[in-house]
Amino acid sequence: MTDSIKQSVFLKALRGEKTERTPIWLMRQAGRYQKTYRAIRQEVDFLTLCHQSDLACQVTVDAVDQLGVDAGIIFADILLPLEAMGAGLSFAKGEGPVLEKPVSSPQDVAALKSFDVAESLGYVFESVRLFVNARPHTPLIGFAGAPFTLASYLIEGGSSRNFEKTKKFMYTEPAAFASLMDLLAQMTVAYLLGQSNAGAHCLMLFDSWVGALSRQDFEHYVLPHSKKIFAALGDGVPSIYFGTGCGSMLDLMALAGSTALGVDWRSDIKQARAVIGPDIPVMGNLDPCVLFADRSTIKSQTDLIMQAMQGERGHIFNLGHGILQHTPEDNVKYLVDTVKNWSPSKVGV
Numbered sequence: 001m002t003d004s005i006k007q008s009v010f011l012k013a014l015r016g017e018k019t020e021r022t023p024i025w026l027m028r029q030a031g032r033y034q035k036t037y038r039a040i041r042q043e044v045d046f047l048t049l050c051h052q053s054d055l056a057c058q059v060t061v062d063a064v065d066q067l068g069v070d071a072g073i074i075f076a077d078i079l080l081p082l083e084a085m086g087a088g089l090s091f092a093k094g095e096g097p098v099l100e101k102p103v104s105s106p107q108d109v110a111a112l113k114s115f116d117v118a119e120s121l122g123y124v125f126e127s128v129r130l131f132v133n134a135r136p137h138t139p140l141i142g143f144a145g146a147p148f149t150l151a152s153y154l155i156e157g158g159s160s161r162n163f164e165k166t167k168k169f170m171y172t173e174p175a176a177f178a179s180l181m182d183l184l185a186q187m188t189v190a191y192l193l194g195q196s197n198a199g200a201h202c203l204m205l206f207d208s209w210v211g212a213l214s215r216q217d218f219e220h221y222v223l224p225h226s227k228k229i230f231a232a233l234g235d236g237v238p239s240i241y242f243g244t245g246c247g248s249m250l251d252l253m254a255l256a257g258s259t260a261l262g263v264d265w266r267s268d269i270k271q272a273r274a275v276i277g278p279d280i281p282v283m284g285n286l287d288p289c290v291l292f293a294d295r296s297t298i299k300s301q302t303d304l305i306m307q308a309m310q311g312e313r314g315h316i317f318n319l320g321h322g323i324l325q326h327t328p329e330d331n332v333k334y335l336v337d338t339v340k341n342w343s344p345s346k347v348g349v
Contacts, residue, residue, distance in 0.1 A: 211245025265320025
């Protein structure tokens with residue numbers, strides 16, 4: 001790791017050090033809202049884009065260069081490991097991901113393929129290497145889906161609103177569910193470490209659907225596996241744990257062992273920091289829909305978060321979830337510039 005990377009505002013904030021300004025990067029900063037991304041997608045489908053390392057690197061670089069953010073996040077999808085496990089991943093137009101071989105029994109769990117991560121997901125590691133070589137002074141985030149979120153996709157066969165199948169399986173087949181979570185946790189550790197070895201400077205665990213659980217169920221069914229993952233990653237590379245709808249369990253998520261916690265827009269970030277504690281950096285948390293508003297509204301909503309965290313070390317500005325498809329591209333750039341140039345004297349200006 002170069003000295004410029006070590007001393008970047010992004011990694012300094014992750015270490016809880018004082019920074020000259022608040023760093024910013026955005027979830028889904030490479031995506032369908034971008035003209036350049038849409039042009040590439042006219043030529044290749046989504047999975048092909050993920051699989052072709054040079055293209056995945058290109059869209060990652062494009063987002064960093066166009067927005068001027070303080071970190072890149074490698075372009076991939078959290079469900080790619082499930083494809084390698086033989087679950088039959090596809091993306092139906094307008095319907096999102098579809099798993100053609102969903103898990104509905106203990107026998108289905110036992111039938112899931114084990115695989116060599118380097119062999120099956122090596123194209124992601126190559127995307128990481130290409131980005132690090134292309135932008136040697138920009139921190140890069142590698143990421144993976146967390147076991148509960150991956151298990152939910154596997155059991156539901158795709159996206160879900162209420163996660164009825166997942167919870168039913170969790171409650172009625174506890175041994176098989178635990179085996180599934182163990183399998184996914186082991187795979188996730190290998191996948192994240194592979195990205196770190198390829199050059200990623202930070203690792204992020206997305207538990208996108210864990211907010212569907214109660215505190216008690218999160219603590220019993222999920223937290224032990226999250227702890228195992230972050231313990232296995234060790235102290236060599238900083239990490240971020242993020243879930244949506246998790247305001248009632250942020251204190252439990254803080255026990256998982258990640259370097260930092262992401263906070264979605266449903267929580268007040270100042271209150272979230274109080275719950276999480278002063279020693280764990282926080283990331284967030286503007287509502288992505290604010291970016292559909294006029295610039296005055298974007299500025300005032302950004303000011304609220306920046307003022308709340310003013311004087312606090314260890315804050316990384318981000319959205320409360322990913323950039324939405326039809327977001328005006330100029331508004332995203334305006335947000336980045338607003339955060340990078342923010343000062344108390346400019347509030348309301």
